[in-house]
Amino acid sequence: MTNPELMPIGSFAQRCGLTASALRFYDDAGLLPPAQITPTTGYRLYGEDQLRRAVLLRRLREIGMSLAAVGKALDADPVEAIRLVDEHVDIVVDDAAAARRQALQIKDTLLARSVEPVAALSGPVLAAAIGQVVTAATADPDIAVLGGVRFEAGPDGLTVTATDRYRLATRTVVPTGSRPTTWAETVDGGDLRRALADLRRSPRVEIEANENEMWLRLTGRGDRSCRLLAEPFPDHRAMLDALPPVTTRAAIPTTAFLNALEERNADQIGMVVEQSTVTLRDLESENDIRIPATVWGPSLDIWFEMITLYPGISSAIGAEVLIDFRGDTQPATIRSADRGDLTTLVMPTVPPEVGQPPARDR
Template sequence: MTDPEMMSIGVFAELVGLTASALRFYDDAGLLRPAQVDPSTGYRFYSRSQVSRACRLRQLREIGMPLPTIGEFFAADADEAARLLDEHVAGMTTEAERLRRAAETLGASLRAESRRAVCTVPGPVLAGAVDQVSASTGHDPDIPVLNGVHMETESGCVRLTATDRYRLATRTLVPTDPTCPSWAGTLSGDDLRVATSRLRRSPSVTVEADERAVTFRTSSGDVLHCRLFPEPFPDHHLLLKSLPR
């Protein structure tokens, strides 16, 4: 006969936040034996005094502590248990940093695969054009794209445009390669201004783009990144077409 104060595995599982299958697994692993097992049915029964250990076991598994280390944890005194916990957290932190670096490397390689060459232009000419048009950018928090510089490329032409809806500035550059493909995007004005001094020092700058950013590759091998605004740039073509030639 089992003690009537004992809890069935289902009741105990609900109380401690574990599943019945997990309790069976921890029994087999020797980490949490049931207080009683019915010899005729094999049913497992647990006592209220086991709640604390079961909850601690759940917490340790939630932070990813391996089963052998959990066994050591339960067999250790308080100081040793705290040391085991600290070592586990330190190991997890190191592993998380390794995974972060690996993910960054993988992400960079994926973006590189999707990146395409847009144009190549003289660095000083590009920097000068950025200086001229960026004075017409705006800083409206409701329309962040006005802080950007719109770049458009087509065969034999690279155009930079900026507007705050009251002023409009545009510069047209001649790329080194006159067969550059058609492309358009709005570059972060803040990122461009940071990159300008380094672009100015490079005789040649190759512009590459993916969905999220533009990359500038200088003659010296520097790689500078500039975010792209996802919002559409104001339609300035109509205004440009209406200007006297």
């Protein structure tokens, strides 16, 4: 006797989104046997309680999981099944990245593009430099180049620079080998971020480039390709050269400065720079925070956007951060007191008034 609550294979196929032939295949593979097979006709019949497994099976196959992996996921508890799905996705992403790199190499071969050596450096050193400056890049759909990092190789080393128009971060690192190449291009910031983990683990990286991409040749970890952006990068060197003289300079303990900023819950931060103190204030709190500092020059009252100031301080190296002020309307330069190869410029904002929106919104 057949169970009247069971569905024939055609009806079940429509319910779960699989074809009848696929259901027969998954039965043969042992992944989804029918609830019953009629003894006289050999028809496969399926129960309502099998729908969830059938739908999950279909979805796992749609993301390309192998039969063996699907079988494990179907029979696993939810936590283990999620781990198996994540593991499969990681493999797919890695395979896609490898295919993309291979495709780029094939296209280079077909188009006979020449690859130019740029520099050889310590992987962790380059990763640190990129990580520090890329915080100044931004995802602006109207100006894609602001999401990139400018690479400039020359006799002084390799300089990496990023800017979002409100701040600019630049750092120069010295190559490990002597390469006189002069080269400058803007590299996609997203591609660089995705390469950072492998770059940190590679003792040495060789940078090569052609007209469309920059290659990071990583020791023991394969290669990473980063796209080059065609838009012209902002003329940051002209801006740096045009900066007025420094009027006030402050050396501030980095950790104390960061802790004070993290205690603020405001969009804009005021800094009162005096002879031996820097005071942080905002319109959201009545409690000012005073930080001992060494100050040269006249006192100054200046305001910054939190999202502009904090990344500049947090990326600084060393126990003290050195800030050069040029009045309350000009960019301030943030450097480490003991290392000057990382420089960040941050634009101040107009002093806020009670009830006013942030300066960027006005």
